[in-house]
Amino acid sequence: MVSRVIPVEPFDLVIFGGTGDLARRKILPALFRRYCAGQIPQDARIIGAARRTQNADAYRSFVAEAIREFSTPRHCEDGTLEGFLSCLDYVAVDALGDEGWHELASKINGDRVRAYYFSVGPRLFGPLAQRTKAHGLANDQTRIVVEKPFGHDLDSAKALNATLADHFHEGQIYRIDHYLGKETVQNLMAVRFGNMLFEPLWNSQYVDHIQITVAESVGVGGRGEYYDRAGAMRDMMQNHLMQLFCLIAMEPPAKFDPDAVRDEKLKVIRALDPVEPHHIVRGQYLAREGEAEEHPSYREAVGNPRSTTESYIALRTHISNWRWAGTPFYLRTGKRLKARSSVINVMFKDAPHSIFGADAGRHANVLSIRLQPNEGITLKVTIKEPGQGGMRLVDVPLDMSFAEALGPEGQDPPDAYERLIMDVVRGNQTLFMRGDEVEAAWAWTDPVIAGWESRGDVPKPYESGSTGPGDAELLIKRDGRRWQGINP
Numbered sequence: 093m094v095s096r097v098i099p100v101e102p103f104d105l106v107i108f109g110g111t112g113d114l115a116r117r118k119i120l121p122a123l124f125r126r127y128c129a130g131q132i133p134q135d136a137r138i139i140g141a142a143r144r145t146q147n148a149d150a151y152r153s154f155v156a157e158a159i160r161e162f163s164t165p166r167h168c169e170d171g172t173l174e175g176f177l178s179c180l181d182y183v184a185v186d187a188l189g190d191e192g193w194h195e196l197a198s199k200i201n202g203d204r205v206r207a208y209y210f211s212v213g214p215r216l217f218g219p220l221a222q223r224t225k226a227h228g229l230a231n232d233q234t235r236i237v238v239e240k241p242f243g244h245d246l247d248s249a250k251a252l253n254a255t256l257a258d259h260f261h262e263g264q265i266y267r268i269d270h271y272l273g274k275e276t277v278q279n280l281m282a283v284r285f286g287n288m289l290f291e292p293l294w295n296s297q298y299v300d301h302i303q304i305t306v307a308e309s310v311g312v313g314g315r316g317e318y319y320d321r322a323g324a325m326r327d328m329m330q331n332h333l334m335q336l337f338c339l340i341a342m343e344p345p346a347k348f349d350p351d352a353v354r355d356e357k358l359k360v361i362r363a364l365d366p367v368e369p370h371h372i373v374r375g376q377y378l379a380r381e382g383e384a385e386e387h388p389s390y391r392e393a394v395g396n397p398r399s400t401t402e403s404y405i406a407l408r409t410h411i412s413n414w415r416w417a418g419t420p421f422y423l424r425t426g427k428r429l430k431a432r433s434s435v436i437n438v439m440f441k442d443a444p445h446s447i448f449g450a451d452a453g454r455h456a457n458v459l460s461i462r463l464q465p466n467e468g469i470t471l472k473v474t475i476k477e478p479g480q481g482g483m484r485l486v487d488v489p490l491d492m493s494f495a496e497a498l499g500p501e502g503q504d505p506p507d508a509y510e511r512l513i514m515d516v517v518r519g520n521q522t523l524f525m526r527g528d529e530v531e532a533a534w535a536w537t538d539p540v541i542a543g544w545e546s547r548g549d550v551p552k553p554y555e556s557g558s559t560g561p562g563d564a565e566l567l568i569k570r571d572g573r574r575w576q577g578i579n580p
């Protein structure tokens with residue numbers, strides 16, 4: 093199955109922070125892949141902007157290096173890299189001063205789409221918005237792309253929304269949550285709303301509970317300073333897990349358009365109950381014996397021997413609405429866990445009555461949506477155990493891997509940033525967070541954090557390579573349930 097690539101109109105994209113880590117590892121390789129796919133026209137202009145002084149050729153060498161290191165292009169013909177590099181330019185600009193802005197303005201084309209990607213530290217989001225406008229770089233076609241973190245709490249998110257709103261209207265602001273750009277995350281909507289099979293069962297009458305797991309095998313890497321101020325609750329739960337949660341729990345939007353989808357997500361967040369303190373477990377990873385040098389403990393990695401920041405969080409929450417009344421949602425995420433594995437498990441209830449008697453045991457269907465890796469869907473169904481031993485039941489998986497089912501496109505789907513950047517150029521905000529959504533997510537998150545801060549809560553240690561702290565097992569076991577495994 094080969095999908096049709098529709099080229100976008102020529103555009104100007106300025107990447108503020110175009111020499112930074114995110115630009116190097118994600119944004120520029122994503123643009124290159126879209127160029128290879130034939131989606132970016134030759135007269136598109138991609139301008140890196142950062143403080144350091146260098147000419148366009150030096151920037152092109154930097155980008156070529158980044159692409160060699162981080163891009164795995166398909167269908168790329170000889171000379172494609174040169175073609176892509178010829179779309180690039182560079183201007184030295186200071187987000188906090190006036191240097192470089194005049195030159196940047198001179199390179200922007202009059203009447204085509206202009207996108208400004210703010211891939212810089214969050215303290216620069218406001219100044220960039222202000223200067224972009226003040227130096228005449230913005231027109232009605234202008235879009236700004238704002239990276240995470242979008243605020244540190246509700247007050248800072250409100251302040252940032254207000255600052256951006258001083259210069260751009262909501263329809264111009266693209267707040268990135270890269271999980272929304274993941275192919276399988278979009279598939280959540282396709283599975284739910286493209287099939288008759290699931291939606292009638294998608295409620296508390298048939299669903300016992302839902303588990304969302306985003307497990308990472310990596311540690312905090314080189315982002316220790318940022319991470320130690322954030323922790324798993326702010327870094328992952330408030331945004332990525334919250335978005336997955338919304339897509340799983342929301343009502344069907346009337347159509348797949350930005351406000352219809354975002355209105356429904358917002359309703360879910362606003363209907364969330366506050367999390368009870370005894371429904372949260374925080375953890376912090378320790379080094380495994382003998383591996384401390386290669387894979388240090390969390391505290392070692394962030395250079396803060398007394399840190400009480402969590403690298404793991406598990407919680408139970410509820411939505412107070414008609415569809416989900418009484419259905420618990422268990423969410424967990426953490427670093428340095430057993431495997432990289434993001435899965436949503438929809439755990440259905442047992443059949444109301446067993447005609448096979450007590451010996452048949454208890455069996456319930458489970459729909460597992462694997463977001464990464466090994467993207468696909470498994471439905472656990474109950475069948476008869478083969479043989480003459482009476483009517484004994486056994487659970488077997490109906491397994492579908494997207495890679496196998498979809499052929500080459502399924503094996504190498506576009507990276508999240510590819511999809512999202514092209515959506516910016518096309519002017520489609522469906523997969524971006526709206527300001528009120530972000531604020532609602534913080535309004536739910538803040539009291540949780542305030543609670544553990546006021547209690548002086550210290551995260552529970554867990555060993556790197558494990559499934560997290562033992563208390564997280566108890567969190568769900570107390571309810572007579574258990575986590576599904578963390579498997580690669």
Ligand SMILES: NC(=O)C1=CN([C@@H]2O[C@H](COP(=O)(O)OP(=O)(O)OC[C@H]3O[C@@H](n4cnc5c(N)ncnc54)[C@H](OP(=O)(O)O)[C@@H]3O)[C@@H](O)[C@H]2O)C=CC1
Pocket residue numbers: 108109110111112113114115141142143144185186187188210211212213214216239240241
């Ligand atoms: N790296 C990652 O994996 C992820 C990053 N993010 C977010 O992306 C954003 C960028 O992160 P990352 O790339 O890691 O950060 P880096 O520190 O690697 O890069 C920062 C960039 O900003 C530029 N910069 C710094 N100060 C100024 C200034 N005053 N004016 C103009 N440019 C400036 C730097 O270049 P120079 O010093 O030359 O000015 C550099 O290009 C952050 O908001 C981060 O939270 C989000 C998810 C993942």
Ligand SMILES: O=C1O[C@H](COP(=O)(O)O)[C@@H](O)[C@H](O)[C@H]1O
Pocket residue numbers: 240308327328
């Ligand atoms: O935004 C973030 O996401 C990554 C995980 O993203 P993934 O695409 O690799 O699943 C996480 O490692 C990082 O801490 C966080 O800031």
